[in-house]
Amino acid sequence: MNLAREAAVLAILAASVSCTSVPPLAAPPTSVPQLATPAPELEAYRSDVEALVREALVKGRSFALLAELCLSAPKRLSGSKGAARAVAWAERTMRSIGLSNVRLEPVLVPHWERGETESLRVLDADGLPRERLSILALGGSVATPPGGVSAEVMVVTSFEELRARAAQARGKIVLFNRPMDPAQHDCFAAYAGAVDQRGRGASEASRVGARAALVRSMTMALDDHPHTGALRYDEDVAPLPAAALSTLAADRLAARVAAGERVRVNLQLSCRTLPDVLSHNVVGEIPGTGIEREIVVVGGHLDAWDVGHGAHDDGAGCAHCLEAARLILARGLQPRRTIRVVLFMNEENGARGAQAYYEGHLDELERHVLALESDAGGFTPRGFATDANPRAFESLRAIVELLDSASANALRVGGGGVDIGPLARSGVPLVGFRPDDERYFDHHHCERDTLDNVHPRELALGSGAIAGLLHVIANLPQPLRRNPQPVPAPSR
Amino acid sequence: MNLAREAAVLAILAASVSCTSVPPLAAPPTSVPQLATPAPELEAYRSDVEALVREALVKGRSFALLAELCLSAPKRLSGSKGAARAVAWAERTMRSIGLSNVRLEPVLVPHWERGETESLRVLDADGLPRERLSILALGGSVATPPGGVSAEVMVVTSFEELRARAAQARGKIVLFNRPMDPAQHDCFAAYAGAVDQRGRGASEASRVGARAALVRSMTMALDDHPHTGALRYDEDVAPLPAAALSTLAADRLAARVAAGERVRVNLQLSCRTLPDVLSHNVVGEIPGTGIEREIVVVGGHLDAWDVGHGAHDDGAGCAHCLEAARLILARGLQPRRTIRVVLFMNEENGARGAQAYYEGHLDELERHVLALESDAGGFTPRGFATDANPRAFESLRAIVELLDSASANALRVGGGGVDIGPLARSGVPLVGFRPDDERYFDHHHCERDTLDNVHPRELALGSGAIAGLLHVIANLPQPLRRNPQPVPAPSR
Numbered sequence: 001m002n003l004a005r006e007a008a009v010l011a012i013l014a015a016s017v018s019c020t021s022v023p024p025l026a027a028p029p030t031s032v033p034q035l036a037t038p039a040p041e042l043e044a045y046r047s048d049v050e051a052l053v054r055e056a057l058v059k060g061r062s063f064a065l066l067a068e069l070c071l072s073a074p075k076r077l078s079g080s081k082g083a084a085r086a087v088a089w090a091e092r093t094m095r096s097i098g099l100s101n102v103r104l105e106p107v108l109v110p111h112w113e114r115g116e117t118e119s120l121r122v123l124d125a126d127g128l129p130r131e132r133l134s135i136l137a138l139g140g141s142v143a144t145p146p147g148g149v150s151a152e153v154m155v156v157t158s159f160e161e162l163r164a165r166a167a168q169a170r171g172k173i174v175l176f177n178r179p180m181d182p183a184q185h186d187c188f189a190a191y192a193g194a195v196d197q198r199g200r201g202a203s204e205a206s207r208v209g210a211r212a213a214l215v216r217s218m219t220m221a222l223d224d225h226p227h228t229g230a231l232r233y234d235e236d237v238a239p240l241p242a243a244a245l246s247t248l249a250a251d252r253l254a255a256r257v258a259a260g261e262r263v264r265v266n267l268q269l270s271c272r273t274l275p276d277v278l279s280h281n282v283v284g285e286i287p288g289t290g291i292e293r294e295i296v297v298v299g300g301h302l303d304a305w306d307v308g309h310g311a312h313d314d315g316a317g318c319a320h321c322l323e324a325a326r327l328i329l330a331r332g333l334q335p336r337r338t339i340r341v342v343l344f345m346n347e348e349n350g351a352r353g354a355q356a357y358y359e360g361h362l363d364e365l366e367r368h369v370l371a372l373e374s375d376a377g378g379f380t381p382r383g384f385a386t387d388a389n390p391r392a393f394e395s396l397r398a399i400v401e402l403l404d405s406a407s408a409n410a411l412r413v414g415g416g417g418v419d420i421g422p423l424a425r426s427g428v429p430l431v432g433f434r435p436d437d438e439r440y441f442d443h444h445h446c447e448r449d450t451l452d453n454v455h456p457r458e459l460a461l462g463s464g465a466i467a468g469l470l471h472v473i474a475n476l477p478q479p480l481r482r483n484p485q486p487v488p489a490p491s492r
Numbered sequence: 493m494n495l496a497r498e499a500a501v502l503a504i505l506a507a508s509v510s511c512t513s514v515p516p517l518a519a520p521p522t523s524v525p526q527l528a529t530p531a532p533e534l535e536a537y538r539s540d541v542e543a544l545v546r547e548a549l550v551k552g553r554s555f556a557l558l559a560e561l562c563l564s565a566p567k568r569l570s571g572s573k574g575a576a577r578a579v580a581w582a583e584r585t586m587r588s589i590g591l592s593n594v595r596l597e598p599v600l601v602p603h604w605e606r607g608e609t610e611s612l613r614v615l616d617a618d619g620l621p622r623e624r625l626s627i628l629a630l631g632g633s634v635a636t637p638p639g640g641v642s643a644e645v646m647v648v649t650s651f652e653e654l655r656a657r658a659a660q661a662r663g664k665i666v667l668f669n670r671p672m673d674p675a676q677h678d679c680f681a682a683y684a685g686a687v688d689q690r691g692r693g694a695s696e697a698s699r700v701g702a703r704a705a706l707v708r709s710m711t712m713a714l715d716d717h718p719h720t721g722a723l724r725y726d727e728d729v730a731p732l733p734a735a736a737l738s739t740l741a742a743d744r745l746a747a748r749v750a751a752g753e754r755v756r757v758n759l760q761l762s763c764r765t766l767p768d769v770l771s772h773n774v775v776g777e778i779p780g781t782g783i784e785r786e787i788v789v790v791g792g793h794l795d796a797w798d799v800g801h802g803a804h805d806d807g808a809g810c811a812h813c814l815e816a817a818r819l820i821l822a823r824g825l826q827p828r829r830t831i832r833v834v835l836f837m838n839e840e841n842g843a844r845g846a847q848a849y850y851e852g853h854l855d856e857l858e859r860h861v862l863a864l865e866s867d868a869g870g871f872t873p874r875g876f877a878t879d880a881n882p883r884a885f886e887s888l889r890a891i892v893e894l895l896d897s898a899s900a901n902a903l904r905v906g907g908g909g910v911d912i913g914p915l916a917r918s919g920v921p922l923v924g925f926r927p928d929d930e931r932y933f934d935h936h937h938c939e940r941d942t943l944d945n946v947h948p949r950e951l952a953l954g955s956g957a958i959a960g961l962l963h964v965i966a967n968l969p970q971p972l973r974r975n976p977q978p979v980p981a982p983s984r
Contacts (some may be wrong), residue, residue: 051818054675183546185897185953215797220949380872380928382899405677407874407928436872436899436928458930461677 025489030085037211039398042472047234052327053406056464061326065093070309070451077139078346079111079277086302090282090318090343091184097326099284099341107356109346112140113269114306118335120214120243122253123150123264125395133249136228136307136446137213138198138272139349147171148268149212150352155254159196159204159309170209174263175245176201177216177254180441187374187437191218200244203234212267213242216250219441221433225246227331228447230349247414266292279345281353286325288338288474295338295364296474297371297428298324298466299419300349308449312440315377315451316459318343320433323463324470333473337369344419347375351418358422365426369479372431373417374466377443378459379435381407384469385414388429391482396431399472408465427482431469435462531890534964541960544819545830548956553743555948557585558870559809562801562943566717567632569798570838571603571769578794579832580808582774582835588642589818591776591833599848601771601838604632606798607762612735612746614704615642615756627743628720628799628938629763630690630707630734631841641665641704641733647746651688661700665757667737668693669708669746672933679929680868686880687721694734695726700854705734713932717742719938720797720979722841733761771837773845778817780830780966787830787856788966789863789920790816790958791911793839800941804932805925807943808951810835810872812925815955818975827966836911839867843910848911850914861971864923866958869935870951871927873899876961877906880921884972888923891964900957902926910929919974923961927954 056062056478072089076082087104093262094102100372118137121129127150154169156162157178162169176197184190195218202213217227226244233239245253256263256459282302288294300317304310328335344353358365373383383403386396393411400411424430435458443449510816548554564581568574579596586594613621619642646661648654651668654661668689677680688711694705702886709719718736737745748755757795774794774802780786796802813833820827836845850857864876875895878888885903892903908914908922916922927950965972 053677057677058675182949183550185549185899380930407677438872438947438953442665442947455930455934457674461930 042217042398042402043477045472048250048331048333048467048471050405051074051331052467052471053464055327055331056323056460057457058337060323060460060463062319062323062459063454065322066311066315066454066459067451069315069318070094070311073295073436074309075306076302076304076310077112077272078109078279078303078349080306083279083303083345086475087282087345090302093322094282094284094341097322098329099255100287103198104265104280105283105356105360107279107281107345107353108276110350110351111274113272113274113351115143115272117268118243119268121266123266127264129130129266131388133253133365134224134226134246135214135243136226138202138244139228140231140233141231141242141269141271142239143203143271144212144267144269145419148266150264150266151211153253153257153265153319155257159200162204162208166208168223169205172210172218173212173214173267174201174205174210175214175250176214177250179216180218180220181224182220186191187193187220187441188311190220191441194218195350198244199230199232200338202231202240203237206240210240212240214245216360217244217247217299217446219247219444221442222247222251223461225446225448227444228307241267243267243269247312270430281345281357282343284341285386286328286335286339288336288468289334290336293367294351295340295368296470297340297420298343298470299342299344300374301344301353301419302457303346303348304346305445306443306449308443309451311454312443312451313445313449314347314375316454316462317374319378319459320374320466321461324467327463327467328471333471334470336476337476338472346420356418358425365423365428368426368428370431371416371420371423371428371435372466372469374433374462375417375419376433376437377435377440378454378462379437380418380458380474381441381462381465382434382436383408383410383412385412385432385434386429387415387483388431389481389483393431395480403465403468406468408461422485425485427485429480429483433466498622506675509636509763516809534890534894537964537967538808539893540581540823540825540963542897543823543901544959544963545858545953547819547823548815548952548959552815552952552955554811554815554951554955555946557944558803558812558946558951559981561807561810562803566801567798568794568796569604570601570771570795570841571766572798575771575795575837578773579774582794585814586774586776586833589814590728590821591817592779594776596772597775597848597852599771599773599837600768602842603766603769604841605764605766607635607764609760609762610758612737613758615758621758625745626718626738627706627715627735628718629761630694630736631720631722631762631797632765633694633726633734633761634731635688636704636761640758641755642758645704645745645749645755645757646942647749651692654696654700654890657685657699661697664702664979665704665706665709665759666693666697666702667706667742667745669742671708672710672712674712679933681711682712683933686710690721690736691724694723695729696730698729698732698946702732704732704831707734709736709739709938711739711936714739714743714932716941717938719936720799721937733759735761767826773837773849774835778820778827778832780828780833781889782828783825784830785859786971787832787860788962789832789860789912790962791834791836791863792866793836793845793911795838795840797840797937799937799939800935801943803941803943803946804935805868805937805941806839806867808946808954809949811870812866812954812958816959817957819959820963825963827963828861829966831962831966839910846914847909850917857920858913860915860918862923862965863908863912863915863920864925864958865912865959866954867909867911868925868929869932870913870928870946871931871953871959873954874926874928875900875902875904877904877924877926878921879906879908879916879975881973881975885959887972891961894964895957895960898953898957898960900953916975917977919973919977921975925954925958
């Protein structure tokens with residue numbers, strides 16, 4: 001999950017700490033019927049929902065699907081051969097589980113490669129390399145010159161501090177070292193409060209004349225695993241090479257600098273950006289019966305960072321979506337509305353798949369009744385977050401209470417996710433799957449995001465929960481009330 | 493957590509799948525005031541509760557306390573030197589965190605030792621040992637004769653099947669191979685549905701003339717780690733040696749038998765039961781101010797099986813209780829009622845500490861307003877379970893909703909735990925801490941129950957949740973309504 005690009009989503013996530021408040025959105029009239037669904041009416045779905053969860057636990061394929069993806073395409077950053085393999089796997093898998101209208105929808109994606117050289121070394125008084133620290137180049141970073149950049153480290157914890165000490169920053173390598181706030185019990189909110197350093201640190205450092213940027217890894221774990229992720233360069237400054245430093249390495253460097261030592265380091269990166277590559281979103285459907293023109297979207301992203309297996313981010317989301325659809329088919333539950341599985345490309349470093357889906361389906365977005373995204377890992381479900389208007393929120397809350405057997409009965413105010421984000425412009429209510437998040441950032445964007453760190457039952461419960469929610473939404477007599485449209489849809 | 497001894501608790505747990513129903517208990521008048529606490533009144537506690545959780549996350553000592561226990565006494569089965577070290581650590585730690593009236597309360601405990609020899613080998617046609625399978629003797633088992641027991645394996649999945657096939661069982665080694673039901677989303681309920689095989693299997697096998705008992709490990713994980721746990725011998729049958737087999741080994745054996753093969757094995761155990769040993773419950777208090785005669789108990793158990801570190805079972809519970817008290821002291825929150833921390837001895841194979849506390853405090857049980865136990869692991873909180881009467885349940889539900897920031901806002905109907913179980917006889921409402929349980933039985937009673945499998949933030953959230961609940965209960969204007977007393981308290 002790359003939230004750097006979606007500040008608005010982050011702000012909503014940061015605010016989503018209570019399940020009792022509802023979003024302060026007006027609910028203007030639209031052309032869709034407006035009835036909130038009464039809870040007793042929903043009880044009729046309970047046995048189906050519980051059967052879906054049971055099927056997921058007893059005869060489910062969640063972990064098998066995830067294992068296939070992780071083993072056949074562990075490295076699948078946009079533009080890579082692994083990404084192409086993941087697309088082929090997704091298409092093949094959608095057909096094998098019985099989805100209809102399976103197709104590839106084109107997306108032109110960025111193609112960044114890490115390269116062979118990636119090192120950060122502390123220099124001794126004679127300028128000779130000594131201790132080697134654990135880093136990963138940030139996605140999108142430029143390379144250093146051959147031989148690297150050697151300079152003194154300056155440590156800051158905010159852009160404000162950097163600007164206030166701008167004169168000192170000239171010629172330095174700036175280490176952005178503000179930790180994710182451990183007081184935040186919501187780890188995504190803690191991430192949202194720190195990730196500006198990764199996304200914008202290099203540009204801010206460039207603006208004050210620094211030579212490179214280092215960023216404390218976005219995790220609360222104290223260990224030696226660096227966590228990568230995307231940066232964006234502002235257009236008005238020279239791009240600086242930038243890398244993530246493990247939290248332990250960041251603490252060690254910062255402690256020495258705080259003790260008054262002048263710490264010089266040498267940073268070498270050989271990463272590069274190649275020409276854009278044609279890739280694809282992968283789409284398949286369970287066609288509806290009766291109100292098949294109305295569409296419920298469920299999605300995750302196929303691409304992943306080039307470290308670990310992308311198991312939690314977002315192999316788990318892909319497995320959730322595919323398995324949820326498979327469960328509905330396996331139970332013989334013919335939905336009234338069409339359920340559309342979309343496995344997006346390029347969530348991590350561009351969100352071009354999200355934009356392509358939005359632009360490619362403008363003429364039917366009015367018929368999208370809900371979009372659900374799973375991009376928060378494969379841990380035990382807690383429930384869902386949504387940006388839905390108050391009336392739809394109340395309907396969703398009553399539906400989510402049916403998901404008790406999947407431990408997914410909490411509904412909170414929050415964002416749906418990066419890939420379905422653009423659909424908000426057309427008033428589609430967005431829902432994000434929310435599993436337990438305490439371990440997520442231990443694995444996120446780092447070597448530890450591997451298959452063996454996903455628990456088969458936890459993953460299966462997520463699939464069951466999502467299947468249950470999809471089943472109810474796809475069969476409700478009336479669709480949910482649409483959201484107000486904050487941004488007018490562009491004319492075609 | 494050893495539930496074998498407490499069938500009643502298990503039955504309640506098995507039924508505790510809904511948070512919306514309340515227990516069908518009558519609520520007879522007692523001498524204690526009966527007001528349910530209105531939710532708005534509780535809002536005054538919210539800021540304190542949130543501060544406790546924040547303190548637990550930011551400056552907490554949960555994981556440090558657990559690490560101390562696991563490193564100083566990783567093996568601490570009742571009667572062992574490790575158990576004595578754990579008692580000494582607990583006493584020292586209670587004093588160091590500032591508890592008052594710290595004392596050791598005597599408990600005479602069983603002393604069972606695993607011994608050096610523990611093997612299960614498949615025999616070939618010539619009676620020579622071939623494949624070696626992973627086992628752990630069950631706690632309390634007798635040894636085999638020197639050279640072991642060699643016999644053919646018979647596989648059953650229930651006592652009913654064993655009785656129906658009693659004639660075939662004579663002279664055999666019976667493998668009880670009914671898995672924990674994966675359809676149960678509540679893993680404790682799945683455990684409750686299978687653990688009779690471990691607790692009573694050896695006696696049932698003896699009754700039909702078998703020579704030894706093997707039991708499929710109580711876990712849903714398919715791996716090669718056997719999980720031990722206590723058995724009990726019925727007094728009317730000869731005790732048979734009994735061991736737990738890893739799930740993979742059980743599956744392999746069962747598959748061969750199912751294919752028609754006559755599989756002979758040799759089981760060797762050198763475990764033994766030594767004379768009882770004097771040990772202790774460890775007790776300390778935060779004395780109340782104002783209504784100090786009323787007591788809120790919070791407890792976990794110090795003893796643990798002799799494999800792994802007893803990190804989740806129940807080092808985590810000990811850390812929760814000690815840290816919850818420390819947090820309340822650290823925040824300067826002087827409770828009106830007395831908060832009493834009880835670290836029980838011998839939960840795993842006898843529950844003698846539970847009985848000793850009950851018998852030793854009979855004269856003040858009327859003044860116990862609540863007992864809370866943490867013995868379900870150190871994972872992310874979900875909330876609490878309780879046997880409280882409907883009025884107290886509603887008060888507790890409103891209190892638990894204050895624990896949202898610790899992810900602990902769910903209250904369900906269920907048991908408190910083995911160690912506080914006897915207090916129910918005096919009408920004390922019991923509460924059990926309920927963390928996420930999907931991974932618990934992967935670690936329970938096996939080599940995998942180690943410190944590194946506990947997540948520091950997950951553990952800290954549990955401590956914060958428990959501290960918050962204790963704080964409110966210890967300060968409520970009126971105590972909770974007591975439960976009806978199902979069993980009259982014995983006269984002294």
